[in-house]
Amino acid sequence: MNKIILLILVTIFSSFTFLRDDEVTFTAKIENRNSDTLMFKGGNQFSKIIIADKKGVFKSTFKIEEGFYQMYDGKMYVQLYLKNGYDLVLNMDAKKEYQSITYKGKGADENNFWIKSLIDSQNYDYKTLLSSEEKVFSKLFEERKVEVLASLKGKSLDKIFADNYSKETEQSLNGLKAYYMQTLEAKKLSGSMSPDFNFENLKGGTTSLADLKGKYIYIDVWATWCGPCIAEIPFLKEVEKKYEGKNILFVSLSIDRVSDREKWSKFITEKELSGIQLLAEADWKSKFVQDYKINGIPRFILVGPNGEIVNADAPRPSSPSLIELFDNILK
Known part of the structure; x- marks a missing residue:
C-alpha cells in the first residue's frame, strides 16, 4: 500500500517544471551501485543518462527546468528536485535504498526534506488508515493532512518547491481519499451479481x-x-x-x-x-x-x-x- 502512495506522489510531482537560466551540476556517489548508468526523466519529455567515471562517480552539468525528477539506477527510482544553479551531491548505498540517501551542496535542503518526506510516507501506517471505518478514516485523514503540511513550517526552502509541495501533497492526499471511497463502494458490490460485458x-x-x-x-x-x-x-x-x-x-x-x-x-x-x-x-x-x-x-x-x-x-x-x-x- 505504501508503494501506491509513493507512486501517487511521484506521478504528480514529476509533472511540475519551471524554466530557469544557466545549468545544474549533479554528482552522485553510490556504494553498491546497481549499474554504471543513471537515467533521469521529468516533465516536457526530459531524458538524460549519466555514466559513471573510472572511479564510479556519476557527474554531469546540464540545463534543466526547475521541478521534480525521477532518477533510475537500474533497480530503484529516486525522486529529487533540480534547479539550474544547483551544485547537488547525492550520497547513497544502493543496498540500503532510500534510508541511506543524503544530499550536500546547493539544493541539499530541498532534497533532504523531500527524501525525508518519502521515508515518512513509507513508514506511515496507511494500511490502518485505509481499513478504518468511515468516521475514523475522516479523523485520521485530517490529522495526517495537517501533519504533512505542517512539516514545511520553519524551513528555509525554495519558494517554488515549498508552494508546489504544499499544493500537490494536498492533491495527492485527496487522491488517497478518493481511493478509500472507491474501496468502500467496492465492498458494497461484493456478493451481488456482476455486471456483464x-x-x-x-x-x-x-x-x-x-x-x-x-x-x-x-x-x-x-x-x-x-x-x-x-x-x-x-x-x-x-x-x-x-x-x-x-x-x-x-x-x-x-x-x-x-x-x-x-x-x-x-x-x-x-x-x-x-x-x-x-x-x-x-x-x-x-x-x-x-x-x-x-x-x-x-x-x-x-x-x-x-x-x-x-x-x-x-x-x-x-x-x-x-x-x-x-x-x-x-x-
Missing part, C-alpha cells in the same frame, strides 16, 4: 462474462500506458502458471482507447501475455467499468462460477493475500 477478444470475435460462467474469473483492468499495471505483469504470469488447470480463468481487460488497438495488440505479443485478452469498447466510459465505479487502475476483480462478485477490489498479483484467497476458494 461483451468485449473484443484479441484472438477474434467477442467474449462476454456470461461465456465464462462455470469458473472463477480473475479480471485485471489495465492499460498499456499504466506503469503500476505493467509492474504487476510478472506477478500475474506467476499466478497464472501456479493455478494453470484449476477452476479459474484469467481475464485482462484493457481500457486503452479503441484507436490504440494496434498498440494494445503489439504490447500483448511483445510481453507474451497469456490469459483472455479483451479490449473495452469505450475505455473509461465502458458500462462495465462504470458499473464497478473504477476510477483508478490497475483494478482486480474476482467473480464466482455463478456470476456473483466474490471481491470487487481483489488483491493484486503481487500481494501474498491473493494466493491465500485462491487457495481457499480453489480447494
Whole structure:
C-alpha cells in the first residue's frame, strides 16, 4: 500500500517544471551501485543518462527546468528536485535504498526534506488508515493532512518547491481519499451479481462474462500506458502458471482507447501475455467499468462460477493475500 502512495506522489510531482537560466551540476556517489548508468526523466519529455567515471562517480552539468525528477539506477527510482544553479551531491548505498540517501551542496535542503518526506510516507501506517471505518478514516485523514503540511513550517526552502509541495501533497492526499471511497463502494458490490460485458477478444470475435460462467474469473483492468499495471505483469504470469488447470480463468481487460488497438495488440505479443485478452469498447466510459465505479487502475476483480462478485477490489498479483484467497476458494 505504501508503494501506491509513493507512486501517487511521484506521478504528480514529476509533472511540475519551471524554466530557469544557466545549468545544474549533479554528482552522485553510490556504494553498491546497481549499474554504471543513471537515467533521469521529468516533465516536457526530459531524458538524460549519466555514466559513471573510472572511479564510479556519476557527474554531469546540464540545463534543466526547475521541478521534480525521477532518477533510475537500474533497480530503484529516486525522486529529487533540480534547479539550474544547483551544485547537488547525492550520497547513497544502493543496498540500503532510500534510508541511506543524503544530499550536500546547493539544493541539499530541498532534497533532504523531500527524501525525508518519502521515508515518512513509507513508514506511515496507511494500511490502518485505509481499513478504518468511515468516521475514523475522516479523523485520521485530517490529522495526517495537517501533519504533512505542517512539516514545511520553519524551513528555509525554495519558494517554488515549498508552494508546489504544499499544493500537490494536498492533491495527492485527496487522491488517497478518493481511493478509500472507491474501496468502500467496492465492498458494497461484493456478493451481488456482476455486471456483464461483451468485449473484443484479441484472438477474434467477442467474449462476454456470461461465456465464462462455470469458473472463477480473475479480471485485471489495465492499460498499456499504466506503469503500476505493467509492474504487476510478472506477478500475474506467476499466478497464472501456479493455478494453470484449476477452476479459474484469467481475464485482462484493457481500457486503452479503441484507436490504440494496434498498440494494445503489439504490447500483448511483445510481453507474451497469456490469459483472455479483451479490449473495452469505450475505455473509461465502458458500462462495465462504470458499473464497478473504477476510477483508478490497475483494478482486480474476482467473480464466482455463478456470476456473483466474490471481491470487487481483489488483491493484486503481487500481494501474498491473493494466493491465500485462491487457495481457499480453489480447494
